[in-house]
Amino acid sequence: MDRLLEVRDLRVCYRKGTEPPTHVVDNASFDLAAGETLGIIGESGCGKTSLALALLGLLPRGGFVQCGEVRFKGTNLIELHEADLQRVRGAEISFVHQDAGLALNPVLRVGDQIAEVLIAHRRISFRQASGEARKILAQIGFAGHEQIDRAFPHQLSGGQKQRVAIAQAIACGPALVIADEPVTALDALVQVEIITLLKTLQQHFHLALILITHTPAVLVPIAHRIMVMYAGRIVEQGLAPEVLQAPLHPYTQGLLDSGLDLLPQESPAGPLSSIPGEPPNLAALPAGCAFAPRCSDRMEVCQTREPVESHSGKSRIVRCIKYE
C-alpha cells in the first residue's frame, strides 16, 4: 500500500486573547493509504474537526498548527504557502462540511457552485464547466432531474443539498475527501443514501476518505480503519472490524456500548449504558490521563502520569496505561 497521507506529531492550538494557547489536538500521528476509508470518532469538542481543518490550513481565526507534519504525496502541507495550499484544496484534497444547508452559498445556483470549483482548478470556460457540472450532478443521483443545476440551495431537500456538496467535493477528482459529520443533520433514510453514495464514489474513483462522526454506527458499512479521539488525543486506532468488535481503550468501549446494538430484541431492558460525566475542558485538562476521571478501569497511576502510545498487532495503537 502506498501512503497518501502521513500525519506526524501534529499539534493544533487556539489562542484566545492573551491566555496561553489551548491545545485542541496534540501528538496526532496517523497514515492513510490511497483508496482507504478512515473513520474518526469522538464526542463533540474532542478535536476531530480541528484536526481535519488543520490538514488543509482551514483553521478559524486564532487557530494554528504549532508543530508537526502533514505529508500529502510527500509534500508537507503545513509548510506550503496559502497560494500553493489553495491549489491542493478542492483539487487534491476536498472537504464536505457538516451541514450542507449552511455550506452552500444561498445566492448562487447549485450548478454554478460546482462549476466554480472546476474553474478554480482547471483552464476551462464557464460554459464548459457548467456542462461538466451537469454531468457530475447526473452521476451523483440527480439523473432524472433535468433542471437541477439551475436550482438554488433553498429549493432542495437536506439530502439533495448534501449530494450537491459531495458533487462539489469530487468535481476535480481529488485523491482524498474529508467529510465532517456528513449525515448528522439528516434523517435515517437519507443517512443511508448518503453513506451508500460515499461508498460507491469511493470505490469508483479509488478515493481515500476521512469520515468524521460522533455516531460509530455510521462507520460500520464503510470504514476500513477507525481512529478514536478524546480530549485532543488519538486514544485508539486500528482496523475497523478489530476496533468495533474488540475495543481496547475503555473510552472506545464506553462509546460503542452507548451507540450500537440497540434494537429491543438484542438489548437488555433497564438503563442504557453510558460513560459517566462529561468531556473535560481542553483549557484545563486534569493531570495524568484526560479520561481518568470518567474511566471505569481507573488506576492510581492514571491520575499522575500521561499514557503513551503502545502498539499491539500490525496497525493497532492504543494510548492507555493498562496496555503499556
Added chain:
Amino acid sequence: MNDQAQTQAESREPLLRVVNLQKRYSRGRGWRRSRLLIEPLRGIDLQVHAGASLALIGASGSGKSTLARCLAGIERPDCGEVWISGRQSGYSENAHASGPIYMIFQDCGLSTNPRFTAAEIVSEPLLISNWGTTRERLHRAIGLMTTLGLQADAANRRAGEFSGGQRRRLALARALVLEPRILILDEALAGLDLSTQAQMANLLLEIQRARALTYLWISHDLTLVARLASDIAVMDQGRIVESAPVREWFAGPRSPQGQSLLQAAGAWRSRPAS
C-alpha cells in the same frame, strides 16, 4: 396522583385522546393560495394511556412535528379535537408552558438566554403562572435541579457557563417544574453525543418512573426509540399508518413505510459479526 380512585378511573379513559386532527397551510397570496396547499395533518386519531411512552416516527415532512405542536397547543389545528384526561384542550399562546402538556424542542439547550442564571431559567414558568413566593419558587427549582443531577452550586451560574449536556438538563428541569402530565420531546436528544444522549435518556426513564409521566417522543433515531418507547406510531404524509407496541413493531412492522424505516436503521445497526 394521590387519589387512588381517580388514577384508576383515568387508566380506563386514555390520558390523551386525539380525534380527527387536521391541519393545512397554504403558501402564496391571493388567488395563488390554493395552488400551494400543504396538508401536514390529514386526520389523526390517537390514544395515549397514562404512563405510556409513545414514539412518533416517520420520514421528514411526514407531519410529526406539526402534530406535536398542535397537541401542545402551540398551533391551532383546522379541525379535530384534543382531549386530555377527559377535558378538551385548546390553542393558547402559552399553552406549551403552563398546561398539562409541555414540549421540549431539539435546540432546547441553546434556546436558553445565556445571561439568566440557572435558577432563574428553571423557576421562570412558576413566575409566569404566579406560583408561590420567590423563596418557594427558588426552593422548588433547586430541588428539581438536584434531582436532575445538577449540583446545588449551579443555581447561581449563568446558562452560558454550562456545557451542552448540562443545558439540556436545565431545559428538562424547566419543563418539569410545573409538573406536567405529558412531556413531548421533539428530537430532544438529537445532536447530542452518544454518552450524553444515553445519560439523558436514563434520566428521562427514571423521572418517568418516579413521576408517572407520559412521554411522546418524536425522533428519527430508531435505536433510541427502541429503548425509550413503549409504543410506536408510524406517520406518513399526515396520517398515522401503523401503530403497535414497541417489541411487536420491531419484530415486524406491517406498513411499508415502517419497514423502510427499520431497514434504514438496520443498515448499520449491528457490529460486524463476531
Added chain:
Amino acid sequence: MSYLARRLGHAILVLLGVSILTFALLKLAPGDYFAGMRLNPQISPQTVTALRHAYGLNRSLPVTYLRWLRSALRGDLGYSFAYNTPVWPLLRSRASNTLILSLLAMAGAWLVAIPLGVWAAAHRGASLDRATSAGTTLLLALPDVLIALGLLAFALRTGWFPTGGMASVAAQAMGPAARVRDFVLHLILPAAALAAGVLPILVRHVRSAMLDVLDSPYLLAARGHGIPRARLLFRHALPAAANPLISLFGVSLGTLLSGSLLIEVVMSWPGLGPLLLEAILERDAYVVVAAVLLSAVFLVAGNFVADVLLYAADPRIRAE
C-alpha cells in the same frame, strides 16, 4: 412580479403623501409671496388682494391641493411667482443638473466604497483596516459644508479646478471637446464633496456586511474547495452580502439628494438646491412643491431600483 407591483404601488402612495405634506406645511407657514408687497406703500392693498385672488392664494388648502393635483396629472406643475414663468421649464434644466451631480457622486462613492469595504473586511484587524476605519470616522465627523469649503480652498490654491458654476464664461467660444472637458472639470469638485459625505457610511456597511458573510460556513466551504481569494471575495462573498447593501443603495440616493441641495448652494452648482432655497425664502409656493416633489421622485425611483435589484439578486425573495 406581484412583488414589484406592490413596490410600485407604495411608491405612488409616497409621492401623494409628500405632495400633501409640502402643501400643508407651506400653507401653515406664515405669509405668502405677496406678503412682502403689503409693506410697499406704492402698491395698494386692493392690488395685492386682487393679485392673491388671481393666483388662487385665497382658496382653502384642500381646494388648492386638488386643483394643483388635477393639473399636475396633466403635466402642468403650476406657475412661478418670482420668475413669472411656468414651473416645469424652470425646473427641468435644474433637475437634470442635480441628477448628473448626484448620480456621478453616487457612482463614485460606490465604486470606491465596495473595493475599500471588501478589502478592509478581508484584512480584518490589520493596520490597513484600522487606517480605513479611522479615515471613515474622520470623514463622518466633518460636516459636509466643511468638506465643500475645503475643496473650494483647494481649488483656489492650486488653480487646477474652476470654482462655481458648471461652465466657464468662455465656454460658448470653445470647441466641443474643450467644452466637455470644461464641464467635467466643473463637475468634479461638487461631486467629490457630495461623495465624501456618504462614502464613510457606505464603506462601513460594505465592510460589516462582508464580515458577516466571510464568517459563514459556505465561505469556509468555498475556501476549502480552493477558490482563489479574489474570486472568493467578489464572486462568492459579495453577492451573498449584497442584500443589505442594495437596500442601502436606495437610502444613499436620498442622502445624496438632500446633501446635494446644500453642496449646490455652497459650490454654486446650478441645480435644484439654490432654486429651492430662493423659492422657500420668497414663498414661491409652486416652485417649492415641484422641487420637493421632484426630489421625492428621485428618492422613490432610487428605492424602486433598489427593490428591483434586490428581486434580481436574491433568489429567496423571488421565491416568496
